[in-house]
Structure formats: C-alpha cells, structure tokens
Amino acid sequence: MADNRKVMIAVVGAGKCSKKLRDMAFEVGKYVAEHNGVVICGGLGGIMEGAAKGAKEAGGVTIGILPSENKEDANEYIDYVIPTGFGEARNIMVVRAADAVVAFPGKYGTLSEMAFALHSKKPVVSINAWKLGDEIEQVDNPIDAARRAMELAEKGK
Amino acid sequence: MADNRKVMIAVVGAGKCSKKLRDMAFEVGKYVAEHNGVVICGGLGGIMEGAAKGAKEAGGVTIGILPSENKEDANEYIDYVIPTGFGEARNIMVVRAADAVVAFPGKYGTLSEMAFALHSKKPVVSINAWKLGDEIEQVDNPIDAARRAMELAEKGK
Amino acid sequence: MADNRKVMIAVVGAGKCSKKLRDMAFEVGKYVAEHNGVVICGGLGGIMEGAAKGAKEAGGVTIGILPSENKEDANEYIDYVIPTGFGEARNIMVVRAADAVVAFPGKYGTLSEMAFALHSKKPVVSINAWKLGDEIEQVDNPIDAARRAMELAEKGK
Amino acid sequence: MADNRKVMIAVVGAGKCSKKLRDMAFEVGKYVAEHNGVVICGGLGGIMEGAAKGAKEAGGVTIGILPSENKEDANEYIDYVIPTGFGEARNIMVVRAADAVVAFPGKYGTLSEMAFALHSKKPVVSINAWKLGDEIEQVDNPIDAARRAMELAEKGK
Numbered sequence: 001m002a003d004n005r006k007v008m009i010a011v012v013g014a015g016k017c018s019k020k021l022r023d024m025a026f027e028v029g030k031y032v033a034e035h036n037g038v039v040i041c042g043g044l045g046g047i048m049e050g051a052a053k054g055a056k057e058a059g060g061v062t063i064g065i066l067p068s069e070n071k072e073d074a075n076e077y078i079d080y081v082i083p084t085g086f087g088e089a090r091n092i093m094v095v096r097a098a099d100a101v102v103a104f105p106g107k108y109g110t111l112s113e114m115a116f117a118l119h120s121k122k123p124v125v126s127i128n129a130w131k132l133g134d135e136i137e138q139v140d141n142p143i144d145a146a147r148r149a150m151e152l153a154e155k156g157k
Numbered sequence: 158m159a160d161n162r163k164v165m166i167a168v169v170g171a172g173k174c175s176k177k178l179r180d181m182a183f184e185v186g187k188y189v190a191e192h193n194g195v196v197i198c199g200g201l202g203g204i205m206e207g208a209a210k211g212a213k214e215a216g217g218v219t220i221g222i223l224p225s226e227n228k229e230d231a232n233e234y235i236d237y238v239i240p241t242g243f244g245e246a247r248n249i250m251v252v253r254a255a256d257a258v259v260a261f262p263g264k265y266g267t268l269s270e271m272a273f274a275l276h277s278k279k280p281v282v283s284i285n286a287w288k289l290g291d292e293i294e295q296v297d298n299p300i301d302a303a304r305r306a307m308e309l310a311e312k313g314k
Numbered sequence: 315m316a317d318n319r320k321v322m323i324a325v326v327g328a329g330k331c332s333k334k335l336r337d338m339a340f341e342v343g344k345y346v347a348e349h350n351g352v353v354i355c356g357g358l359g360g361i362m363e364g365a366a367k368g369a370k371e372a373g374g375v376t377i378g379i380l381p382s383e384n385k386e387d388a389n390e391y392i393d394y395v396i397p398t399g400f401g402e403a404r405n406i407m408v409v410r411a412a413d414a415v416v417a418f419p420g421k422y423g424t425l426s427e428m429a430f431a432l433h434s435k436k437p438v439v440s441i442n443a444w445k446l447g448d449e450i451e452q453v454d455n456p457i458d459a460a461r462r463a464m465e466l467a468e469k470g471k
Numbered sequence: 472m473a474d475n476r477k478v479m480i481a482v483v484g485a486g487k488c489s490k491k492l493r494d495m496a497f498e499v500g501k502y503v504a505e506h507n508g509v510v511i512c513g514g515l516g517g518i519m520e521g522a523a524k525g526a527k528e529a530g531g532v533t534i535g536i537l538p539s540e541n542k543e544d545a546n547e548y549i550d551y552v553i554p555t556g557f558g559e560a561r562n563i564m565v566v567r568a569a570d571a572v573v574a575f576p577g578k579y580g581t582l583s584e585m586a587f588a589l590h591s592k593k594p595v596v597s598i599n600a601w602k603l604g605d606e607i608e609q610v611d612n613p614i615d616a617a618r619r620a621m622e623l624a625e626k627g628k
C-alpha cells in the first residue's frame with residue numbers, strides 16, 4: 001500500500017439486524033473514521049448501514065460495493081458506490097479491498113466474507129461472528145474491534 | 158431444471174489432500190457417474206482430481222471451473238474445462254451450477270464454497286468438512302455421501 | 315489443452331434474431347458437433363439457441379454459461395448449464411472457455427464478447443458481425459464459419 | 472444516485488500510451504476534479520494514470536479498480552484502490568460505477584469497456600477512440616470531453 005493511502009477497514013455482517021448491533025457497527029465506523037481510516041462494506045442495510053453512518057458522523061469516507069447493478073440500492077451514507085452486478089461475488093471484492101475486516105454476526109453471506117478474508121490472509125476481528133478458529137481475534141465491544149482492526153491493518157502496510 | 162438434464166453434483170474440498178481422502182473422493186465421483194450424474198468441481202488437484210477420476214472410471218462426465226485463465230491448469234480427468242480468470246470467485250460458480258454439493262475437508266476456499274451453497278440453499282452433504290450447523294447433513298463414508306447428494310439433487314428438480 | 319479433450323467453439327450473437335440468422339447458427343452448431351466439437355454459448359435464445367439446437371441435432375454436446383443464477387433460463391438444447399449470477403461478465407467466460415469463436419450479428423453484448431476474444435487472442439470468425447479489424451476472419455456462410463473456426467481451434471491446441 | 476453523491480466519470484484507454492495522450496487524459500481528470508466530479512478508472516498506467524494525476528492536481532478524488540488482487544499494482548495517484556482479482560472483468564465494474572465514460576484510444580480492453588458502457592446505456596464521450604456508432608459523442612479535445620461527460624452524467628442523475 002502506498003504510504004499516502006488511508007487504511008481501509010471492511011465491516012461485514014447481516015443486512016438486517018437488531019438496533020443494538022446496528023449501534024455497535026456505528027461505533028466501529030465512527031472510530032475508524034476518527035482515526036483516519038476508510039470504511040468499506042457491501043453498501044446495503046443493517047451492519048453495513050450502521051458502520052457507514054458512524055463513519056459519516058465523524059466526517060469520514062465510505063465505500064460500498066453492491067451486489068446489484070443499481071447505485072440506488074446503496075444506503076444513504078455511502079460516498080462512493082461501486083455497483084458490480086456480480087451478486088454475492090462482490091463479497092470477495094469487499095474483503096480484497098480491505099486491510100483488515102471487522103465481522104459482526106450475519107448469515108452465510110457473512111460467513112463467505114470471513115472465509116475469503118482468511119483465505120487471502122486478511123486480519124479478521126470478530127464481535128460474536130462465526131467461530132472459525134484461532135486466526136480470528138474475538139473481541140466483545142465495538143471500540144476494541146475497531147482499534148484492533150486499525151492496528152492490524154497498519155501492521156500489514 | 159429441464160427433465161432431460163442430468164443431475165450435477167459439486168464435489169468440493171482441498172486441492173492437496175491425503176491418499177485416503179482422494180480415494181474417498183474417487184468413490185463419490187464413481188457413484189455419481191454410475192447413477193447418471195455429472196461431477197462438477199474446481200478442476201484442480203486433490204479432492205477435485207479424485208472425484209473427476211472416479212467419474213471417468215465409470216464412464217461419466219466431468220466439468221471443471223478453474224480459477225485461472227488457463228485450460229492447462231485442469232486435471233486430466235476433466236472433460237469440459239471452464240477457465241474463468243476470476244480467482245476464488247469461481248467457487249461461487251461451481252456451487253451455483255450444482256444441484257447438490259458433497260463437501261470434503263478443506264481450508265478456507267472449501268469453507269467459502271460451503272457458505273455459498275448454504276446461502277443459495279443448495280443441499281450440502283459433508284464428510285468431515287466444516288461444521289456449520291444443522292442444514293448440512295453429516296455422513297461418514299463416500300457412498301452414503303454420493304447417494305444422499307443424488308437424492309437431494311433429484312428432490313430439488 | 316489435453317489431447318483427449320474436444321475442441322470447444324463459442325457461438326456468440328444476438329439473443330433475439332431473425333429466423334434466417336437462427337438457421338445459420340443452427341448450421342454452425344450442427345457442423346461443429348458433426349466434427350466432434352463442443353458448442354459453448356451464453357445459453358439463452360436467438361443465435362445461442364440456434365447453435366445449441368444444431369449441435370443436439372447432430373448428437374453433440376452443448377454448454378451454456380448464463381448471466382443469471384437460474385438454470386431455468388437456459389434454452390432447452392443446453393446439456394450443461396452454468397448459471398453464474400455475474401451478468402454480462404459471463405461473456406468473458408464463454409470466450410475464455412472456447413478454442414475459437416464464431417460471431418454473428420448482435421448488439422453490444424456481442425461486441426464485448428468479440429472484444430474479449432481479441433483481447434485474449436482467441437481466433438474469431440465473423441458472419442456479418444462487428445467489423446473490428448483484420449484479426450477477425452470474415453466469411454459469408456455458416457459452413458465456412460464453422461469449418462474455419464474448427465481449423466483455427468485445432469491449430470491452437 | 473443520491474443527490475449528495477458526487478458525479479463519477481470513468482476514464483478508459485490504453486495502459487501504455489504516448490505522452491501527448493497522457494497529457495490529454497490529465498486534462499480530463501483535472502477538469503472533472505475542478506468541477507466536483509470523481510475520476511474512476513482501471514487504476515493502472517497510461518491513460519488511467521494521466522487522468523488520476525490530473526484529478527489529484529486539482530485536489531480531487533480518484534478510485535482505481537484493478538484487475539489483480541494486489542493494491543500495489545495501482546498507480547500512485549489512486550486514493551481508493553479496489554483490487555478485484557477478476558482480470559478483465561473489472562472493466563465492467565469501472566463502467567458500472569461511472570455516470571459517464573470518457574474513452575481514449577486503446578486496444579481490445581478499451582473496446583470491451585466501451586461495449587459494456589453502451590450495453591448498460593451509460594453515456595460515452597470519445598476522443599479518437601473506437602468508432603462504434605452514433606450513440607458515442609466524438610470530441611477532439613480533453614476539455615470538451617470532460618465538460619460533455621459531466622453534463623451527460625448530471626443529466627442521468
């Protein structure tokens with residue numbers, strides 16, 4: 001990564017979730033933006049929207065990589081919308097573009113993102129997401145997740 | 158699925174594996190071909206090669222969807238090679254083309270295939286592969302795996 | 315390409331076309347199958363359906379790589395359906411899997427397939443398709459197109 | 472497109488080109504950034520690098536969607552790097568993310584981007600790029616190209 005580029009943190013998790021989880025994702029996005037990181041995500045609702053909203057609250061930058069071909073499908077907190085038309089294969093791109101991944105609970109789409117992150121050796125920090133072995137760091141609050149993801153991302157530079 | 162089309166069974170698992178696992182994959186491929194099914198896989202070595210070899214032993218048909226752009230990367234038992242150049246995203250295509258999936262032990266690429274199969278509601282039969290919940294049927298020998306996958310695939314017609 | 319593998323000929327062109335063009339595509343597919351080649355295409359209607367029907371008439375094998383995730387979208391003459399869910403990006407896979415391409419008139423999807431074929435140095439034989447320079451052989455009847463495509467494909471082995 | 476989002480202009484063309492063409496691409500990127508647009512491109516050299524450099528000169532934002540999996544392959548003027556690992560299929564994403572496309576001379580990769588732009592009904596402005604019919608506006612200097620692309624992009628909002 002060129003030294004002038006900002007760290008990119010992927011936030012992955014369910015497209016529909018409880019208010020509590022959304023608020024936690026918001027905290028992750030806010031922390032990332034406050035520390036000069038970029039939030040990248042799948043661009044839709046739930047965890048993705050929470051994280052993007054948090055980043056915008058802190059004046060940060062957000063990128064959303066959509067499964068569909070339609071920019072209109074992005075949530076309102078996404079600055080730069082990349083509509084792929086590739087369906088779930090866009091999960092791979094979310095992960096590849098990230099320097100580290102924060103994983104929230106989600107279903108099989110989230111699982112696939114975690115699998116691809118591990119496959120491509122991206123650091124993954126989990127808040128109650130899928131248990132997939134020791135390569136994933138488990139934390140129990142959003143600030144720790146965001147801080148740890150930023151540290152791991154910087155280390156990978 | 159048109160009634161005249163053969164059932165397609167994806168066999169997924171590690172690209173490098175023990176002889177024992179390869180032999181088990183061979184049995185799966187052979188059973189599928191003997192029962193008029195087509196083996197589809199990622200086209201490379203290990204589990205994929207074992208399954209394709211088994212299918213050819215029984216005079217069956219094999220399809221391999223490669224991560225690379227080069228047909229030469231396919232193992233010698235693949236009849237129809239689809240070289241995608243899409244890297245790991247080809248895993249999604251292997252699963253989408255299948256009517257059911259037999260999963261062998263593998264690393265995160267295999268995990269992503271199982272995740273995508275579950276995401277797209279394809280039946281998955283596992284022989285000691287990742288434990289991901291009750292939607293996946295666990296069996297302990299290749300003949301049971303192949304038989305059960307064929308049954309589930311036919312049911313989905 | 316392994317010596318035992320059959321030559322694969324992509325037939326590309328409009329998904330909706332005149333009966334005359336469909337009949338010409340039928341002749342291409344029939345010739346390819348009669349000479350032991352496999353027809354690969356985008357799996358939908360028009361030129362693709364004509365070519366697949368011709369190949370089946372001659373007892374050949376057909377592969378269709380669909381833009382959608384649904385096998386049901388394939389025409390009835392496709393033996394092996396690969397539903398990608400990748401939209402127009404599936405055009406790239408049709409071309410990559412082919413040893414040579416026969417191009418019929420079509421719109422921008424066809425143009426993109428011809429562009430990708432030229433980009434990846436696949437031989438292209440055109441029957442009144444887009445004029446894109448000297449690397450594309452122009453012929454004016456389906457038998458010449460199929461024969462020439464088979465020759466170029468064999469040469470590339 | 473949400474009203475608060477900036478217009479995104481794709482600049483496509485050869486990855487290796489003359490200094491004169493690079494300078495023209497620079498002018499396009501600069502104009503786009505000066506008028507509050509974002510430059511999106513394939514992230515590599517030649518036309519892509521010229522356009523990105525121009526945008527950064529004017530304090531703008533640049534996004535590069537790479538064919539490879541490696542962020543390091545991006546040119547130094549790209550702010551946000553999306554490494555796809557999807558090879559030439561990334562061309563489709565460059566075009567889909569754009570509200571309008573400026574096309575410079577290029578080979579078959581550029582042709583495929585123009586084909587996909589036309590296929591998905593994105594406005595294309597050409598500076599001596601492939602002649603593909605009346606749907607593409609021909610201009611002969613970079614300022615006209617950038618101005619016209621911005622107008623067409625705004626109209627599509």
